[in-house]
Amino acid sequence: MENDAGDLVLWKAFKTGDGEAFSKIYRLYVKVLYRYGQKISPDTKVVEDAIQDLFVDIWNGRENLTDPDSVKYYLFRILRRKISRILTSPYAAEQLEEQHLEFISPTESFETEMVRLEGDHLKLRKVQDAILQLSSRQQEAINLRYFHDFSHHQIAEIMDISLQSVHNTLQKAMKGLRLVLDHNIEFLFLLSCTLILF
Amino acid sequence: MGYEDFTTDDFATDTYFCRWVLKPDIQTDAFWMEWLSTNANRSREIQQARRIVLVAAMEPGNDPTEQTIDELWQGIEQRTQSKPKIIAFTGWRMAGLAAASILLLLSAFIGYRYVFEAAKTYETANGEIRRLQLPDGTMVTLNANSSLRMPSSWSHGGAREAWLTGEAFFKVKKQQADGHPVKFTVHTDDVDVEVKGTEFNVNTRQDKTRVILSEGDIQLRLVNSKKEMLQMKPGDLVDFSKAKQALAIRKVTDTRSWYSWKDNRWTFESTPLSEVATLITETYGFPVRLEGDSTGNQKVTGIIPSDNLEDILASLESILDVTTEQKDKQIRIQPN
Numbered sequence: 373m374e375n376d377a378g379d380l381v382l383w384k385a386f387k388t389g390d391g392e393a394f395s396k397i398y399r400l401y402v403k404v405l406y407r408y409g410q411k412i413s414p415d416t417k418v419v420e421d422a423i424q425d426l427f428v429d430i431w432n433g434r435e436n437l438t439d440p441d442s443v444k445y446y447l448f449r450i451l452r453r454k455i456s457r458i459l460t461s462p463y464a465a466e467q468l469e470e471q472h473l474e475f476i477s478p479t480e481s482f483e484t485e486m487v488r489l490e491g492d493h494l495k496l497r498k499v500q501d502a503i504l505q506l507s508s509r510q511q512e513a514i515n516l517r518y519f520h521d522f523s524h525h526q527i528a529e530i531m532d533i534s535l536q537s538v539h540n541t542l543q544k545a546m547k548g549l550r551l552v553l554d555h556n557i558e559f560l561f562l563l564s565c566t567l568i569l570f
Numbered sequence: 571m572g573y574e575d576f577t578t579d580d581f582a583t584d585t586y587f588c589r590w591v592l593k594p595d596i597q598t599d600a601f602w603m604e605w606l607s608t609n610a611n612r613s614r615e616i617q618q619a620r621r622i623v624l625v626a627a628m629e630p631g632n633d634p635t636e637q638t639i640d641e642l643w644q645g646i647e648q649r650t651q652s653k654p655k656i657i658a659f660t661g662w663r664m665a666g667l668a669a670a671s672i673l674l675l676l677s678a679f680i681g682y683r684y685v686f687e688a689a690k691t692y693e694t695a696n697g698e699i700r701r702l703q704l705p706d707g708t709m710v711t712l713n714a715n716s717s718l719r720m721p722s723s724w725s726h727g728g729a730r731e732a733w734l735t736g737e738a739f740f741k742v743k744k745q746q747a748d749g750h751p752v753k754f755t756v757h758t759d760d761v762d763v764e765v766k767g768t769e770f771n772v773n774t775r776q777d778k779t780r781v782i783l784s785e786g787d788i789q790l791r792l793v794n795s796k797k798e799m800l801q802m803k804p805g806d807l808v809d810f811s812k813a814k815q816a817l818a819i820r821k822v823t824d825t826r827s828w829y830s831w832k833d834n835r836w837t838f839e840s841t842p843l844s845e846v847a848t849l850i851t852e853t854y855g856f857p858v859r860l861e862g863d864s865t866g867n868q869k870v871t872g873i874i875p876s877d878n879l880e881d882i883l884a885s886l887e888s889i890l891d892v893t894t895e896q897k898d899k900q901i902r903i904q905p906n
Contacts, residue, residue, distance in 0.1 A: 398646065399823070402639055407631040420638065424645050431650045502625060518592065518626040523585070539583070546582040549622050 379443045387434045398427055401444060404520060405451050411512040412455045422454035445522060449530050502552035510545035517542055573605060576612075581619035582626070591623045593833050596701050596709065624834060624875035628885070633839075633871070693717040694736070696855035697879065699832070706730055707743035708754065711832040713773075714853040730754040737773040739832045742766075760810045762791040771829040775852050779810045784825040790817070834877040838870040843890065843903065846870050850901065854879050861904035865892065 382400075385393035402423065409419030426447065430437065440446035503511060509531075516522045516530060524542075528535045573581075581587045590598035606613060634642070694700050694712050702710040705723055708730070712718055716736020724730050727747030734756055744767030745752040756763040756772055760779040763772060768786025772779065781790060781802065788802040792810070800817060802808060805825055809818045822828060827837035831853075838846065844866035847858035853876070860866045874885035883894040886903070895902045 395643070398643060399639070402642065403633050406634045410631045420634075420642055424642055424649070427646045428649045431646070503628065514626045515631075518588065518623060519628075521592070542583045543579055546579045546622055546626065549625060550578060550582070550618065553622060553625065 380439060383439060383443055387437055389434065394427075394431060397443070401447055404444065405447060408448060408515060408520060409451060409455060411508070411515045412452060413459060418455060418458050422451055422458055425454050426450050442526075444520070445526050445530070448516070448520070448522070452530055452532075502549050505552055506545050506548050510541055510548065513538060513541045514545050514549075574609065576615070578615045578618045578622070581615060582622045587619065588623055591620050591834070592627055594701065596703050599701055621878070621881070624877070624881065627835065628872075628874060689719055690722050691717055691719045697853060697877070699834070699877070704730075704732075706745055706754075709741040709743075711739040713737035713739075713831055715855065727752060731757065733757045734772055735759070735774050737771070737775060737831075739769075739771045739829050740765075741769045757793075760793055760812060762793060764789040764791065771825075776848070777812045781808045782806075782822070782825055782828045784829075792817070830873070831876055834875060835873050836876040836882075837873050840869045840871055842866060843868045843870055843886075843892075846886070847901075847903065850879070850882065856896070856899055856901050858901045858903065861902060865903060865905050868892070 379400075382393045382397055386397055405423055405426075406419060409422060410416070413419055429450070430447075503514065506514065512531065513527060516527045517524070522530065524535060524538045528538045531538070533541075573584075576584070586598065587602070590602045602616075606616060692700060692702055692710075692712060694714050694716050696714055698714050700712045702712060702718070704710060704720070710718060710732075713736060716734070716738060718732055718734050718738060720732040727745075730745070730752060732755070735758070738756075740754075740756065742754045742765050745754075751766040753764050753766055755765075758772060758774045758779045760774070761781070763770070763781055765786065765788050768788065769784045770786075770788060771782040771784075773781075781788065783802045783804055783806050785804055788806075790800040790802060790808060790810075792798050794815065800808065800819070802819075805821050805823070807820050807822045807825075807828070810816070811818070824837075827839070830837045836846075836849065844860060847860055847866070850856065850858050856879075868890050870886065870889055872885070872889055874889075875881045879896070883896065883901070886892060887894055891906050892903050893906055895904075
């Protein structure tokens, strides 16, 4: 994951106080940040607060910022710290606890609970089920690696765990996915995958 | 440990393998196809790992609504002192051709076309995506059911031209001759797309030509009216309708999502199921029957793996309240 062409130009303009560049950076990354934030906390209010804090912070501290190799990676790291901080603050813990009592029994993850609750209307199954059956940590690592295209090293930094843990988590997650898929989907159709020889 | 000893899970977590599955290019394609041909007994693991990686890349999360995005931004503005101003990003914009500059081509077109003594044609079948490197270094990703025709070679510094039906993504290499940039032209039935070095997507399906530009500049010329020319900027999407014989231009925020097909994924944002059905037919060649009156109007939002029909149908079932059935080379989608 490195900067796309133009990212760094925007970043440099933003650092000089260019409000338009700041707005563009926000628009460019708000969706991916929001999506990633949901992996850390299913509470969208927490994610939204963290995103706002993040952008206010970088605007206020813009003059002291360096030029990151990847703006996206840089923003993801800050977002995770922001969300962790909100979640570990005493006030938030209280709030969360109340919500948990309402929605979540201790044995079920938030997502499985949602699937069960909405099961009648929305058939979240097969493929997407497979991902939701993983631990939230595995889901987060998978999200960073396969959807957002971060390297193992970057994931270690973002999640604040060792490189070895990243590797183990991903390996376990993929194994989990494979087992679920093995059970759910006939591999008969695999050969219809398009692998084209040029 | 070499790839020979890899298990399915090892492949699925290997960086180079994942790059091939999710962001394939000509090098990774060449490497893995070569590897598969010498390790044919491992094709099951490879296929299995491909599928797992594609599933892992699916995102069950939700995008924020435009309203949320705007509200969050207003909050940020209020809390930052210098109040950076909002700039409009989305919305349809019709630009009359009058706004486009008009250039008289005179007789330059005569002698312009190549005589195809030994033309090369690249073609793709149902469900097939092919990556090509042209003699000048330009990379082309040819979508399913498409063809690209070009002379067997280009003279250095001479015009670079190719003829497209179907859909393709181009990453054109800049070329100079005598200090001047050499243009690259993609011809379709409707328009000529002229560029110097840039990335863009051209789609000639559904009785129209659609061009999406992500980088650099493009000049569009109507085939029926060589005098008319339209200058495209990054983020522009242009449709030329055969029936109306008219161009429509609009801005899109995320050009990449429009050609994510080249990375084996389809991106939908409130896309009617009927459009998804058309896409399936164009790509896999099977007719899709939508049962029920409003089924076609159901909206699909999400990113789904596109290189396997089974996965596409399973994804639709998980996103919408529908059941899919594939039988006798026909697909049926019905509400539950």
